Amino acid sequence: xxxxxxxxxxxxxxxxxxxxxxxxxxxxxxxxxxxxxxxxxxxxxxxxxxxxxxxxxxxxxxxxxxxxxxxxxxxxxxxxxxxxxxxxxxxxxxxxxxxxxxxxxxxxxxxxxxxxxxxxxxxxxxxxxxxxxxxxxxxxxxxxxxxxxxxxxxxxxxxxxxxxxxxxxxxxxxxxxxxxxxxxxxxxxxxxxxxxxxxxxxxxxxxxxxxxxxxxxxxxxxxxxxxxxxxxxxxxxxxxxxxxxxxxxxxxxxxxxxxxxxxxxxxxxxxxxxxxxxxxxxxxxxxxxxxxxxxxxxxxxxxxxxxxxxxxxxx
Amino acid sequence: xxxxxxxxxxxxxxxxxxxxxxxxxxxxxxxxxxxxxxxxxxxxxxxxxxxxxxxxxxxxxxxxxxxxxxxxxxxxxxxxxxxxxxxxxxxxxxxxxxxxxxxxxxxxxxxxxxxxxxxxxxxxxxxxxxxxxxxxxxxxxxxxxxxxxxxxxxxxxxxxxxxxxxxxxxxxxxxxxxxxxxxxxxxxxxxxxxxxxxxxxxxxxxxxxxxxxxxxxxxxxxxxxxxxxxxxxxxxxxxxxxxxxxxxxxxxxxxxxxxxxxxxxxxxxx
Amino acid sequence: xxxxxxxxxxxxxxxxxxxxxxxxxxxxxxxxxxxxxxxxxxxxxxxxxxxxxxxxxxxxxxxxxxxxxxxxxxxxxxxxxxxxxxxxxxxxxxxxxxxxxxxxxxxxxxxxxxxxxxxxxxxxxxxxxxxxxxxxxxxxxxxxxxxxxxxxxxxxxxxxxxxxxxxxxxxxxxxxxxxxxxxxxxxxxxxxxxxxxxxxxxxxxxxxxxxxxxxxxxxxxxxxxxxxxxxxxxxxxxx
Numbered sequence: 001x002x003x004x005x006x007x008x009x010x011x012x013x014x015x016x017x018x019x020x021x022x023x024x025x026x027x028x029x030x031x032x033x034x035x036x037x038x039x040x041x042x043x044x045x046x047x048x049x050x051x052x053x054x055x056x057x058x059x060x061x062x063x064x065x066x067x068x069x070x071x072x073x074x075x076x077x078x079x080x081x082x083x084x085x086x087x088x089x090x091x092x093x094x095x096x097x098x099x100x101x102x103x104x105x106x107x108x109x110x111x112x113x114x115x116x117x118x119x120x121x122x123x124x125x126x127x128x129x130x131x132x133x134x135x136x137x138x139x140x141x142x143x144x145x146x147x148x149x150x151x152x153x154x155x156x157x158x159x160x161x162x163x164x165x166x167x168x169x170x171x172x173x174x175x176x177x178x179x180x181x182x183x184x185x186x187x188x189x190x191x192x193x194x195x196x197x198x199x200x201x202x203x204x205x206x207x208x209x210x211x212x213x214x215x216x217x218x219x220x221x222x223x224x225x226x227x228x229x230x231x232x233x234x235x236x237x238x239x240x241x242x243x244x245x246x247x248x249x250x251x252x253x254x255x256x257x258x259x260x261x262x263x264x265x266x267x268x269x270x271x272x273x274x275x276x277x278x279x280x281x282x283x284x285x286x287x288x289x290x291x292x293x294x295x296x297x298x299x300x301x302x303x304x305x306x307x308x309x310x311x312x313x314x315x
Numbered sequence: 316x317x318x319x320x321x322x323x324x325x326x327x328x329x330x331x332x333x334x335x336x337x338x339x340x341x342x343x344x345x346x347x348x349x350x351x352x353x354x355x356x357x358x359x360x361x362x363x364x365x366x367x368x369x370x371x372x373x374x375x376x377x378x379x380x381x382x383x384x385x386x387x388x389x390x391x392x393x394x395x396x397x398x399x400x401x402x403x404x405x406x407x408x409x410x411x412x413x414x415x416x417x418x419x420x421x422x423x424x425x426x427x428x429x430x431x432x433x434x435x436x437x438x439x440x441x442x443x444x445x446x447x448x449x450x451x452x453x454x455x456x457x458x459x460x461x462x463x464x465x466x467x468x469x470x471x472x473x474x475x476x477x478x479x480x481x482x483x484x485x486x487x488x489x490x491x492x493x494x495x496x497x498x499x500x501x502x503x504x505x506x507x508x509x510x511x512x513x514x515x516x517x518x519x520x521x522x523x524x525x526x527x528x529x530x531x532x533x534x535x536x537x538x539x540x541x542x543x544x545x546x547x548x549x550x551x552x553x554x555x556x557x558x559x560x561x562x563x564x565x566x567x568x569x570x571x572x573x574x575x576x577x578x579x580x581x582x583x584x585x
Numbered sequence: 586x587x588x589x590x591x592x593x594x595x596x597x598x599x600x601x602x603x604x605x606x607x608x609x610x611x612x613x614x615x616x617x618x619x620x621x622x623x624x625x626x627x628x629x630x631x632x633x634x635x636x637x638x639x640x641x642x643x644x645x646x647x648x649x650x651x652x653x654x655x656x657x658x659x660x661x662x663x664x665x666x667x668x669x670x671x672x673x674x675x676x677x678x679x680x681x682x683x684x685x686x687x688x689x690x691x692x693x694x695x696x697x698x699x700x701x702x703x704x705x706x707x708x709x710x711x712x713x714x715x716x717x718x719x720x721x722x723x724x725x726x727x728x729x730x731x732x733x734x735x736x737x738x739x740x741x742x743x744x745x746x747x748x749x750x751x752x753x754x755x756x757x758x759x760x761x762x763x764x765x766x767x768x769x770x771x772x773x774x775x776x777x778x779x780x781x782x783x784x785x786x787x788x789x790x791x792x793x794x795x796x797x798x799x800x801x802x803x804x805x806x807x808x809x810x811x812x813x814x815x816x817x818x819x820x821x822x823x824x
Contacts, residue, residue: 009655009656012652012655012656013655013656013657013659015656016656016657016660017660020660037678037679038675038678038679102796105792105795105796105798105799106791106792106795106796107750107753107754107757107791107792107794107795108754109753109754109757109758109791110757110788110789110791110792110795111788113772113773113776113784113787113788114788116776117776117781117784189666192668193668193669193670196668196670196671197668197670197754197758200670200671200673200758201670201758201761201762208671211671211674212674214674215674215677215678219678222678225674225675226675228671229667229671229672229675232667232668232671233663233664233666233667233668233671234663236663236666236667236668237662237663237666240666385720387716387719387720404719405719405720405722407722409720410720411716411717411720413713413716413717415713418711418713418714419713419714419716419717421714421717421732421735421736422812422813422815422816423735423736423738423812423813432721432723432731433721433722433723436721436722436723436724436727437722464812464815464816466812466815466816466819467815467819480721481720484722
């Protein structure tokens with residue numbers, strides 16, 4: 001991977017975006033996309049800009065994030081506690097696991113009407129729903145993680161005479177951490193989706209509600225509606241990305257983060273050097289030592305690299 | 316004991332063409348960390364039917380050499396020839412046994428299907444495939460294991476499956492990358508004898524990479540000693556021990572001990 | 586427990602379990618709501634089938650076309666993370682409120698988990714397997730279909746499972762507003778006409794669908810991936 005290769009890659013991506021947007025605008029202008037069904041690209045863009053300029057966009061995002069954060073916190077905390085408890089106690093495990101698996105299989109959408117009935121279109125309804133959706137799968141994942149501590153690690157702990165809370169904190173938690181991290185990553189995304197569904201269908205406040213309002217206001221408000229749809233997607237990407245970055249820092253020591261390290265010994269020619277890794281030496285663990293780049297350029301490229309990893313972990 | 320340079324590579328009067336010919340092969344890895352010369356100047360031949368072992372300290376580029384020989388990796392400079400033609404990609408007529416059988420065998424296929432796969436690729440008919448699979452599995456001592464999955468077998472048996480699969484399509488050259496390193500010592504002796512028997516019956520040329528000096532002396536006609544990075548051929552040692560080799564008798568000979576001492580000295584020196 | 590605890594309930598919102606179960610029987614098993622159930626399931630199956638086929642197909646295509654993959658991967662990821670229910674209003678304006686709207690929506694939402702997992706799974710195949718495949722002389726197409734695809738199997742199946750959950754959610758959400766049939770429609774109209782018993786019965790039906798789908802998936806997965814679980818079990822035991 002060279003600088004040239006990277007420029008090509010980003011050139012391609014921007015090209016795809018530009019083509020897609022251009023096509024959208026073109027089809028609207030020509031009339032293939034009818035104005036009363038679907039707004040043009042420029043209309044949507046300007047609606048987005050308008051919303052961003054006034055407070056509405058940011059308040060809506062804030063309201064959505066409120067429900068997301070509170071629900072996620074409650075659900076995750078409960079899942080960590082319950083998951084650990086049933087993992088450590090065989091009796092608790094066997095009595096409770098069936099119930100948890102059962103509730104996990106219920107589509108959260110089924111619970112929405114109950115939530116509406118109990119709390120109406122409020123913040124409480126939102127975060128309660130989010131917490132409910134997040135809890136069951138995460139509890140199972142935490143339980144699985146705690147139970148999966150490598151027996152060799154467990155034996156080592158015994159030999160080193162680690163017991164009780166110390167053993168838990170120093171040995172069990174770190175071993176279970178990767179599983180918990182995977183579960184949390186999914187939970188972060190699920191929480192946002194449930195949050196927005198709750199707003200969209202239940203009402204209240206936030207990005208989902210803005211979409212609902214725009215939809216009900218008729219074709220003239222479609223640009224606003226699509227603008228908020230884009231916002232919802234971007235929000236999802238940013239939240240998931242932020243989590244991935246945090247995960248890398250916290251779990252830098254774990255194999256999954258060092259992943260292909262072993263293979264690089266045997267197959268060095270397969271090493272893929274991303275922008276992030278090649279131009280930000282030591283910026284985060286696991287990075288390759290840097291290629292020589294002039295100082296100011298290195299700064300900028302380092303930031304871009306960081307963004308790339310943050311925003312597009314799948315890329 | 317010959318040293319490189321005394322025997323010119325390539326065809327000499329009256330001798331059949333070598334199966335493998337390496338001439339000044341050099342392999343440099345260019346990574347973000349700078350470049351690393353794994354192989355500096357490798358020159359040797361392997362004659363038809365020979366059993367050549369390649370030894371050297373860890374990180375000496377033995378695996379790199381094998382991958383060049385397999386056509387999996389082109390050298391940075393120099394020539395690697397297989398049966399007279401330069402290696403650009405994996406040629407027909409080569410079999411490879413990797414060290415990590417667990418990762419090489421396909422877990423979604425039974426043993427028989429694993430062995431059968433290269434035959435299907437070569438367009439063999441169903442009846443002849445079945446016959447060939449049975450034959451080659453029998454020759455590695457796994458006649459009844461066809462229906463099982465590789466992960467149901469022990470490590471030694473899995474490596475036998477890998478050997479069977481490599482030999483199924485009767486390659487001219489068999490490359491083995493530390494194949495018995497992941498297997499316990501007892502099984503290792505069995506597998507060593509197995510590979511010698513198999514070489515006799517299939518008449519295949521073998522290049523065998525190992526870090527185990529004893530193993531290399533026991534198996535080989537010649538041992539190529541590689542140095543630490545940048546790898547060069549330190550020496551090529553002819554092994555004139557009698558065949559057929561025997562785990563107890565051969566390893567008890569005085570000549571065995573002398574070869575062993577000499578090679579250990581070379582490998583441990585730098 | 587629920588039965589006993591709610592038996593004497595006078596609450597409008599939480600009717601006794603007994604009456605809910607009765608409604609389940611009279612409405613869903615033998616009664617008029619069967620049509621809604623059938624309709625919803627039709628949409629689900631059609632949408633999920635399309636999503637699975639496209640997901641794996643496009644995933645494979647992108648795996649082999651490097652430039653297409655590099656150029657589009659951020660956008661694929663964006664669409665994967667986009668909360669799909671957000672698109673319901675958009676879908677309604679474009680496709681009306683009938684069969685095609687629902688199927689298109691379900692398919693569009695459910696394709697991404699499968700697609701991304703297929704792509705990721707194929708790219709992450711063990712290098713040793715790829716080398717083995719080369720050495721055995723497998724041509725490109727055999728390599729893709731007989732080595733990389735099975736090796737990526739477990740991850741592809743995980744993606745399919747994720748897609749199923751998404752499909753079920755979208756199935757309901759697409760019927761929530763301005764629909765004329767389906768479970769979602771049933772629940773909403775029950776709620777709006779204060780028929781809370783009916784509403785609860787609908788919720789339970791949904792829960793049952795989720796559970797049954799999960800069970801079916803587990804059974805299918807066991808058969809297709811038996812080799813994977815077998816190999817894992819051996820690994821675990823060896824430790």
